[in-house]
Amino acid sequence: MQGDSERSGTGVIDHLSKAFQNGLVNSAFDRDVQRRDDPDWVVQQLNDVNSRFIPVWRQKNLIDVDEMKAMALSPTDIAQPETLLDSTVLLGSHERRTYFAFFMDENCDPIGEKFLHTDATFEDLRRVGPMLDDWDASLLAYAKGICFWHERHRFCGVCGSPTVSSKAGHLRRCADSVCGASHFPRTDPAIIVLVHCEEHCLLGRQGRWPEGVYSTLAGFVEPGESAEQAVLREVWEETGIRIEQMWYQSSQPWPFPSSLMLGFEAQARFDNICRNDDELEDARWFTREQVIDALADRGALRLPPQFSISRRLIEGWCR
Numbered sequence: 001m002q003g004d005s006e007r008s009g010t011g012v013i014d015h016l017s018k019a020f021q022n023g024l025v026n027s028a029f030d031r032d033v034q035r036r037d038d039p040d041w042v043v044q045q046l047n048d049v050n051s052r053f054i055p056v057w058r059q060k061n062l063i064d065v066d067e068m069k070a071m072a073l074s075p076t077d078i079a080q081p082e083t084l085l086d087s088t089v090l091l092g093s094h095e096r097r098t099y100f101a102f103f104m105d106e107n108c109d110p111i112g113e114k115f116l117h118t119d120a121t122f123e124d125l126r127r128v129g130p131m132l133d134d135w136d137a138s139l140l141a142y143a144k145g146i147c148f149w150h151e152r153h154r155f156c157g158v159c160g161s162p163t164v165s166s167k168a169g170h171l172r173r174c175a176d177s178v179c180g181a182s183h184f185p186r187t188d189p190a191i192i193v194l195v196h197c198e199e200h201c202l203l204g205r206q207g208r209w210p211e212g213v214y215s216t217l218a219g220f221v222e223p224g225e226s227a228e229q230a231v232l233r234e235v236w237e238e239t240g241i242r243i244e245q246m247w248y249q250s251s252q253p254w255p256f257p258s259s260l261m262l263g264f265e266a267q268a269r270f271d272n273i274c275r276n277d278d279e280l281e282d283a284r285w286f287t288r289e290q291v292i293d294a295l296a297d298r299g300a301l302r303l304p305p306q307f308s309i310s311r312r313l314i315e316g317w318c319r
């Protein structure tokens, strides 16, 4: 029973098992943290034919669209394997196979110029993610997230000098001998919340979304603010609704481009909606019946994709 597995003997929510149910979260992958400081081992793995490389180019992932599978290349699939040393990130291992992200120069044409020996194409994970299996989607999300960070930290934020990759790609160090600042991978915390009041829940939509799609409310946590305060503020800004209680549920990496979604459920009063900013095109209270219909692909309301924590929060409320 779903409900039983979510609660321990003390009656509290088991956030870990909830997080493992979220898309883009891989519970079986070993990040090999200790190996990041072992450059000899890393070089050995870069040349090992059993190792696999997950290319990322212009924030897109390499996909075999016929099979709808992530492409994990071997060193022999890469035309210039000597380039791997400076442009890979050790992701980790699974079943004795080591995986690397391979960030490719955005100005090149990796397939047209035959840097990669493959017929696959680079696709947007946000689009193809719902069609991939969980293992592929989570591996691509990890590779995409860390490659985006590399792309945006090629220069030191302290002195402006170039930075170089270190610790198997988990650190960039300023090349200036005086500055030498260390830059670690970052993610941006954001809250996402399913607000409800008895038989209604509060969903909003952005103008650029496909017609009929409504989702849970979300926004970035600001400096000097707790995640819980961000929930109160975002819900009020986007809908004018005041939260009375909230519960943390679980989190999900969301590399579009670099967020960590902190999922909450909140209870509010059933008041009129008044949008205080223009972030949303529309926000509405939906009945539980409308949402159950939408989960079954009935009615006009459309919900966010299966692999999103937003969908999980909505499904959890409908149970």
Ligand SMILES: [Zn+2]
Pocket: 156, 157, 158, 159, 160, 161, 174, 175, 176, 179, 180, 181
């Ligand atoms: Zn510097």
